Amino acid sequence: MTLSLTVSDEVRVLAPGFTHLAVEAHGLVNGPSTDASSALLDDAAARLAVRLDGRAPHEDPHMAAWREVYTAFGAKPSRTRNSAEALAKRALSGAGLPRVNLLVDLYNAISVAHLVPVGGEDLDRVRGGMRLVRAGGDEDFVTVAAGDEVVEHPEAGEVVWCDDTGVTCRRWNWRQGPRTRLTEETVSAIFLLESLPPMPVADAERAATELAELLEKFSPGAWIDLVPAAD
Numbered sequence: 001m002t003l004s005l006t007v008s009d010e011v012r013v014l015a016p017g018f019t020h021l022a023v024e025a026h027g028l029v030n031g032p033s034t035d036a037s038s039a040l041l042d043d044a045a046a047r048l049a050v051r052l053d054g055r056a057p058h059e060d061p062h063m064a065a066w067r068e069v070y071t072a073f074g075a076k077p078s079r080t081r082n083s084a085e086a087l088a089k090r091a092l093s094g095a096g097l098p099r100v101n102l103l104v105d106l107y108n109a110i111s112v113a114h115l116v117p118v119g120g121e122d123l124d125r126v127r128g129g130m131r132l133v134r135a136g137g138d139e140d141f142v143t144v145a146a147g148d149e150v151v152e153h154p155e156a157g158e159v160v161w162c163d164d165t166g167v168t169c170r171r172w173n174w175r176q177g178p179r180t181r182l183t184e185e186t187v188s189a190i191f192l193l194e195s196l197p198p199m200p201v202a203d204a205e206r207a208a209t210e211l212a213e214l215l216e217k218f219s220p221g222a223w224i225d226l227v228p229a230a231d
Contacts, residue, residue, distance in 0.1 A: 002024065002123075003022075003024065003123060003126065003129060003130060003190050004128075004129030004130070005020070005022060005129065005130050005131075005132075005190075005192075006129060006130075006131045006132070007020070007131075007132045008131065008132060008133040008134065010133065010134045011132050011133065011134060011159055014069065014072055014073060014134070014159070015069045015072075015196060016197075017196060017197040018069075018194070018195070018196055019194070019195050019196075019201055019204065020132075020192055020193065020194045020195075021192070021193045021204055021205060021208040021226075021227060021228065022190055022191065022192055022193075022208075022226075022227040023190070023191040023193075023208055023211055023212050023215065023224065023225070023226050023227070024123075024189075024190050024191075024224070024225045024227065025188065025189050025190075025191070025215050025219070025222055025223065025224045025225075026123075026187070026188045026222065026223045026224075027187060027188075027219065027221060027222040027223055028103060028186060028187050028188065028189060028215065028219045028222050029102075029187075029218070029219045029222075030101055030102050030103045030182065030183070030184050030185070030186045030187070031101065031102050031184050032101060032102070032184065033099035033100065033101060033102060033105050034102060036218075037099070037102050037105035037106060037109075037218075038099055038105070040105060040106065040109040040214070041091075041096075041097045041099070041105055041108065041109050041112070042096075042097075043109070043113070044091065044097070044108075044109040044110070044111075044112040044113040045091040045092070045096065045097060045112060047112075047113040048088055048091055048092065048112050048113060048115065049092065051115060052088075052092075057084075057085045057088035057089055057092070057115070058077075058078075058081075058085060060115055061198050061199075062084075062115055062116070062195070062196065062198065062199040063082070063084065063085045063088075063115065065196040065197060065198065065199075066082040066084075066085065066117070066196060067082075067085075069159075069172070069196060070082065070171065070172070073134065073157055073158055073159050073171075073172075074155060074157055074158065075158070075171050075174070080171050080174045080175075081174070082117050082172065082173050082174060083111065083117045083118070083119065083173045083174065084111050084112070084115055084116055084117040084118070084173075086174075087108055087111055087112050088112055088115060091112050097109075097112065101182065101183070101184050102218060103120060103182045103186060103189065103215075104120065104181075104182055106211065106214045106215065106218065107119070107120050107191055107211060109214075110193075110207050110210055110211045110214070113207075113210075114203065114204075114206070114207035114210075116193055116194070116195055116199065116203075116204055116207050117172075117173040117193070117194045117195075118191060118192065118193050118194075118207075118211070119161075119169060119173055119176060119191070119192045119194075120181070120182045120189050120190070120191045120192075121168060121176075121180045121181070121182070121189060121190050121191075121192070122180050122181065122182055122183065122186045122188070122189055123188040123189055123190055124186075124187070124188055125179055125180045126163050126168070126180055126190070127163045127164040127165040128163050128164030128165075129163065129164075130161055130162070130163050130168065130190075131161070131162055131163070132159065132160075132161050132172075133159070133160060133162060134157050134158065134159055134160075135154035135155065135156060135157065135158045135159070135160045135162075135167070136156060137153060137154060137155060137156035137157075137158075138153060139153060139154055139160065139162060139166055139167050140152075140153065140165075140166035140167065141153065141154060141160075141166060141167035141170055141177055142166060142177055142178070142179055143175075143177055143178060144178055152170075154167060154170055154171075158170065158171055159171065159172040160172070161173075161192075163180070165179070166179075168180045172194075173194060191208075191211060193207055193208050193211070205228070208226055209226065212224050212226045
C-alpha cells in the first residue's frame with residue numbers, strides 16, 4: 001500500500017473495536033454514470049430493503065452504534081448522519097440514490113447494500129498520509145457554499161480525516177471535502193470502509209472484496225490492492 005493510514009489513540013479510546021479496511025486502486029477508468037452503474041445502485045437499494053425488513057436505517061444495530069459514537073464526540077446523529085445511514089435513507093425514499101459518476105456509484109452501491117460507511121479519495125489530490133484524529137478546531141476544511149470556495153473549521157474534539165493540507169472529511173464520515181473527492185478525471189483512488197461492533201469484521205471484509213471485484217470489472221487492467229482490516 002502506497003498511502004499511510006493512521007488512527008489516533010484518542011479515536012480508539014472513543015470507539016473501541018473500530019476497524020477500517022482500504023482498497024487502493026491505480027489505472028482506474030472513471031466517467032459519467034452508466035446504465036450498468038445505475039443498475040448496481042437499484043440492486044443495492046433492493047438488497048437494503050431486504051436487509052432492513054421494514055425497519056428504518058437507524059434501527060439497524062450497526063447504524064445505532066455509529067449514532068452512539070457520533071453523540072460521544074458531540075455531533076447530533078439525527079442531523080448529521082454517517083454516510084451509510086444518509087445514503088440508506090435516500091435509497092428507501094422516493095428520491096432514490098444519486099448518480100454521481102461511475103466510481104462513486106460503485107462505492108455507494110457497496111455502502112448501501114452492506115450498510116457500511118464507504119468513502120473514496122483521489123490519491124493524486126491527497127497530500128502525505130491520511131490520519132483519523134480528534135480535531136483541535138483550527139484545522140482548515142475547504143468546501144463550497146453558494147458556488148464559492150469557503151474555509152470552515154471543525155469543532156474541537158470532532159473526529160476528522162485529514163492529510164498534510166487539511167481536513168478531507170468532517171465528522172468522521174459525514175461530509176467529504178471537494179479537494180480530494182473522486183472526479184471523472186480520477187485514475188488512482190483509495191476507498192475506505194469503516195465498521196464498528198457489532199458488525200463482524202468478516203462482513204466488512206466481504207463488502208471490501210465485492211468493491212474490489214467491481215473495480216476490476218469496470219476498470220479492466222487496473223492494479224487493485226485489498227488491505228486487511230486495521231483495528
